[in-house]
Amino acid sequence: MNLQVSSFEDYKKTYDYSVKEPEKFWAEIAENFQWKKKWDTVLNWNFKEPAIKWFEGAKLNITENCLDRHLDTIGDKPAIIWEPNDPEESHRVLTYKQLHDKVCQFAVVLKNNGIQKGDRICIYMPMIPELAIAVLACARIGAIHSVVFGGFSAQSIADRIQDASCNLVITADGGFRGGKDIPLKSVIDDALVQCPSVKKVIVVTRSRTPVSMIKGRDVWWEDEIKKVETMGNPECPAEEMDAEDMLFILYTSGSTGKPKGVVHTCGGYMVYTGYTFSNVFQYQPGEIYFCTADIGWITGHSYIVYGPLSQGATTVLFEGVPTWPNASRFWDIVEKHKVNILYTAPTAIRSLMGFGLDPLKGKDLSSLKKLGSVGEPINEEAWHWFDEHIGNKECPIVDTWWQTETGGIMISPIADVTPTKPGYATLPLPGIQPILVDENGKELEGNDVSGNLCIKFPWPGMLRTTYGDHERCRTTYFATYENLYFTGDGCLRDADGYYRITGRVDDVLNVSGHRIGTAEVENAINMHSSVVESAVVGFPHDIKGQGVYAYVVCPEHHSDEELTRKDIIMTVSRIIGPIAKPDKIQFVSGLPKTRSGKIMRRILRKIAEGDTSNLGDTSTLLDPGVVDEIKIGSEKMK
Ligand code: WT7
Numbered sequence: 001m002n003l004q005v006s007s008f009e010d011y012k013k014t015y016d017y018s019v020k021e022p023e024k025f026w027a028e029i030a031e032n033f034q035w036k037k038k039w040d041t042v043l044n045w046n047f048k049e050p051a052i053k054w055f056e057g058a059k060l061n062i063t064e065n066c067l068d069r070h071l072d073t074i075g076d077k078p079a080i081i082w083e084p085n086d087p088e089e090s091h092r093v094l095t096y097k098q099l100h101d102k103v104c105q106f107a108v109v110l111k112n113n114g115i116q117k118g119d120r121i122c123i124y125m126p127m128i129p130e131l132a133i134a135v136l137a138c139a140r141i142g143a144i145h146s147v148v149f150g151g152f153s154a155q156s157i158a159d160r161i162q163d164a165s166c167n168l169v170i171t172a173d174g175g176f177r178g179g180k181d182i183p184l185k186s187v188i189d190d191a192l193v194q195c196p197s198v199k200k201v202i203v204v205t206r207s208r209t210p211v212s213m214i215k216g217r218d219v220w221w222e223d224e225i226k227k228v229e230t231m232g233n234p235e236c237p238a239e240e241m242d243a244e245d246m247l248f249i250l251y252t253s254g255s256t257g258k259p260k261g262v263v264h265t266c267g268g269y270m271v272y273t274g275y276t277f278s279n280v281f282q283y284q285p286g287e288i289y290f291c292t293a294d295i296g297w298i299t300g301h302s303y304i305v306y307g308p309l310s311q312g313a314t315t316v317l318f319e320g321v322p323t324w325p326n327a328s329r330f331w332d333i334v335e336k337h338k339v340n341i342l343y344t345a346p347t348a349i350r351s352l353m354g355f356g357l358d359p360l361k362g363k364d365l366s367s368l369k370k371l372g373s374v375g376e377p378i379n380e381e382a383w384h385w386f387d388e389h390i391g392n393k394e395c396p397i398v399d400t401w402w403q404t405e406t407g408g409i410m411i412s413p414i415a416d417v418t419p420t421k422p423g424y425a426t427l428p429l430p431g432i433q434p435i436l437v438d439e440n441g442k443e444l445e446g447n448d449v450s451g452n453l454c455i456k457f458p459w460p461g462m463l464r465t466t467y468g469d470h471e472r473c474r475t476t477y478f479a480t481y482e483n484l485y486f487t488g489d490g491c492l493r494d495a496d497g498y499y500r501i502t503g504r505v506d507d508v509l510n511v512s513g514h515r516i517g518t519a520e521v522e523n524a525i526n527m528h529s530s531v532v533e534s535a536v537v538g539f540p541h542d543i544k545g546q547g548v549y550a551y552v553v554c555p556e557h558h559s560d561e562e563l564t565r566k567d568i569i570m571t572v573s574r575i576i577g578p579i580a581k582p583d584k585i586q587f588v589s590g591l592p593k594t595r596s597g598k599i600m601r602r603i604l605r606k607i608a609e610g611d612t613s614n615l616g617d618t619s620t621l622l623d624p625g626v627v628d629e630i631k632i633g634s635e636k637m638k
Contacts, residue, residue: 001028003278008417011430018430019457025431026054026460030271033310034069035060036240039267045458047485049470050478053244054268054460061238062247062270063140066309067100068238074285075100078314081288082129083333085176085320091336094129096312099136102129104236106137109224113200115168117142117239120249122166122198124148124157124184126175127319130204130221131295132305134170139247139266142239146249146261149296150175150182152577154190156259160251163261164467165197170221174207178324185211243267249467250298252404253517254476255488255507261467262298262404269302269407270310272461276408276429277307280398281341281370282415288367290316290333291343297514298404299374302461303343307408322348327355331363342390343372343400347512349382351543360389370415372398375513376545377501383422401425401501403487404515405477407461410434411499424500433457434499436491441481450492452505454484507601509538509546516580521548524575525582528568530556535591535599536582539608547583549608551630554587561587584608586633590626592618603627607634 005011018025023042030039040057070079075097082092094102115121121143125131131147138145146164148157161169169192175182185203189212192198203211204221213220228234241247247266251259277283289308293299295317308315316337322330330352334342352359371391373383378399387393397420400412410432411425412418418426428434436444436451444451455462462485466473480486490502504510507518518536525534532553541547554564565585572581592600603615612631618624 001025001031003029003032003275004282005279005414005417005430008419011414011417011427014430015428019433022431022457026271029275030055033060033271033274034065039243043458047458047478047483050474052458052462052464054458055243055271058243058267059240060243060267060270061140061241062266062306062310063103063136064238065270065274066136066306067096067103070096070312071100074312077286077312079309080129080132081314081316081337083316083318083320083337085178085324087325087329087332092129099133101233102133103136103140105225105228105233106133107140107236108228108231108234109202109221110137110141110143110168111236112224112227113168113202113219115141115143119143119168120146120164120166122146122148122157122161122164122169124150124169124171124188125204126150126172126177126182126184126206127294127317128172128175128204128206129317130172132317135295135301135305140236140238142241142245144246144248146251147296147301148251149294149579150177150184151296151579153574154187155575156577157188157191158194159258160261161191161195161198163251163258164249166195167197168200168202169198170202170204172204172206173211174209176207176319178321181207181209183209185209241266244464248301250301250404252298253508253515253520255517256519258520259517260469260472260476262463263465263467264407264461265464268460268462270306272408272459273302273307274310276461277303277313278311279429280400280409280412280414281343281372282417283308283311283313283341285312286314287340287369288314288316288337289341289343290318290337290339292318292322292330292345292348293343293374298407302408322352323355327352327359328363331360331365334368335364338367340367341370341372342368343374345375345513346373346378346382347376347543347545349373349378349386350545353382353385354543357389365390365392368392368395370398371395372400374400374402376510377503378423380422396420399423399425401499405463406459407463410455410459411501421498424494424498426498428499431459434491435484436493437481437484441484447493447495447497450490450502453487453489453491453499453501454481455487456484509548511538511541511546511548511579512544514579516548520576521550521572521580521582524572524580525550525552525568527575528554528571530554530564531568533591535601535604537601537605537608539584539610541583544583548580549584549586550582551586551588551591551604553590555589584637586630586637588626588630588633590623592627592630593622594620595622604630607631610634610638
């Protein structure tokens with residue numbers, strides 16, 4: 001079966017087939033990939049344990065699909081176009097042949113440093129080609145990568161390294177993002193104080209920031225490559241992997257506890273990301289595709305690296321940020337590399353909208369054919385701005401809903417196929433069976449309903465477990481509603497059967513498209529020496545979508561409230577990372593609690609949203625007076 005549907009009629013036909021004959025459907029999709037050995041069984045599953053196995057018995061290596069199989073046909077075509085942070089620096093192009101060679105070379109470096117199949121490797125790098133090379137080199141030899149986004153602190157990295165007992169870290173001396181130099185190696189040095197499992201650190205040169213290199217532990221990427229060259233660049237055949245062998249771990253926040261390591265496996269993830277990339281964007285050979293995400297998040301894994309490369313696409317990798325050195329940066333990249341497909345986030349669109357139309361003046365965006373959005377609900381104003389000013393009303397916008405756990409896009413228009421509607425992720429992709437349920441798990445049938453979004457049948461890209469703690473995977477995703485995968489999102493299905501995601505229904509915030517657990521931020525705030533307790537909720541933020549609002553009980557703020565606020569922010573930055581910093585901190589004398597001691601978050605959310613007219617029933621509160629105090633305090637903060 002062709003990966004791409006050809007019309008809306010074809011979509012409907014394919015969708016029906018995928019629901020009636022899911023195993024046949026996915027087997028036919030999987031035929032489009034290169035397997036060392038085909039599967040014995042397409043699917044084996046139950047959502048109870050859960051135990052989900054796709055393509056059991058099959059053997060493959062995802063890098064053969066991303067690299068080797070393209071060498072004869074498009075070996076000299078660009079695989080990666082790298083655009084540096086600073087527009088004055090030259091860009092780099094890696095053809096499929098060059099990328100293949102570099103991946104093999106670095107895979108040998110990993111082996112030379114004692115890495116074997118199944119070892120876990122932490123990657124903490126800036127957005128440079130070496131990051132993609134490191135990821136693919138791990139996959140080449142069957143090592144499991146765990147990429148940590150550059151905005152996380154030493155403590156967060158240490159937690160992740162310990163959770164997976166990583167043996168090796170790959171990092172850079174430093175990285176550039178906008179006007180900032182980020183001292184990556186120094187952060188790693190701080191993290192490693194707590195990580196005895198790490199025996200080696202490989203450091204690539206990027207910023208030339210002075211770094212400490214510890215004898216016996218730290219080696220330079222460039223020196224290790226030279227050693228491989230003196231070995232005569234030995235071949236690095238791709239390790240034969242079982243379809244259900246782990247490919248990578250990626251940590252993500254939930255409503256409780258520390259981040260969980262979401263596990264994806266080789267076969268299903270390859271099929272799902274390749275399929276959805278090809279179909280949703282209707283990728284045509286030769287098109288230049290630019291996803292503005294960071295490889296530190298799932299969007300980068302699935303739609304900068306694995307999905308596009310398995311489809312022989314040209315993927316643009318951008319080191320910088322949309323607003324530096326000015327708000328034309330994205331548009332200059334589109335013009336310079338003649339980008340045809342632009343996949344970005346609502347938060348970036350909103351932030352660029354704020355600069356008006358001047359940054360667009362004289363920019364040639366005529367190469368653009370298709371646009372995409374991901375990470376959070378896109379508000380109508382941003383949708384229309386994207387449509388009119390970037391797409392010139394001629395480009396379909398695919399509003400793609402999915403999650404770290406789903407591996408790839410789940411509910412989304414298919415470019416030029418599905419009629420779009422602002423604010424709507426529209427319809428499920430073939431193979432995806434969403435259902436809406438009420439709090440009791442009762443299915444809400446028909447249209448014009450809203451409830452909690454679940455998925456009732458497995459798909460190849462879904463998570464298999466959470467690393468080292470399968471029970472946590474079960475309770476988080478499969479125990480809320482029997483026999484359903486629960487997404488944590490609220491959703492409505494309108495009269496046309498179109499889906500609109502309304503946001504998280506749990507205690508998870510979505511700040512600039514990044515998932516942040518409120519419990520995690522509270523724990524970090526509570527580490528500050530004068531804080532007694534705290535409660536964190538989200539509030540509507542013009543650019544970030546949601547901001548972090550913290551109510552903090554801190555009886556002794558040493559008379560200098562402002563300084564204490566800064567100290568608390570610094571504490572959160574240290575414990576989690578700058579991405580989780582509270583936008584607002586309100587000091588309160590107590591939190592609204594029920595008699596059983598539960599914090600009434602509903603009330604705190606309403607106050608943070610500025611909607612204090614109807615706080616609902618507060619009579620069950622231990623101390624109803626505290627609500628009035630908080631209300632008055634929050635009004636003063638505006
Ligand atoms: C959460 C997942 C998917 C990659 C980036 C985020 C929200 C994501 C949309 C969208 C409305 C969206 C959901 C989801 N979300 N895409 N198109 N419309 N909401 O991955 O960090 O795992 O976050 O992001 O709330 O549950 P993530």
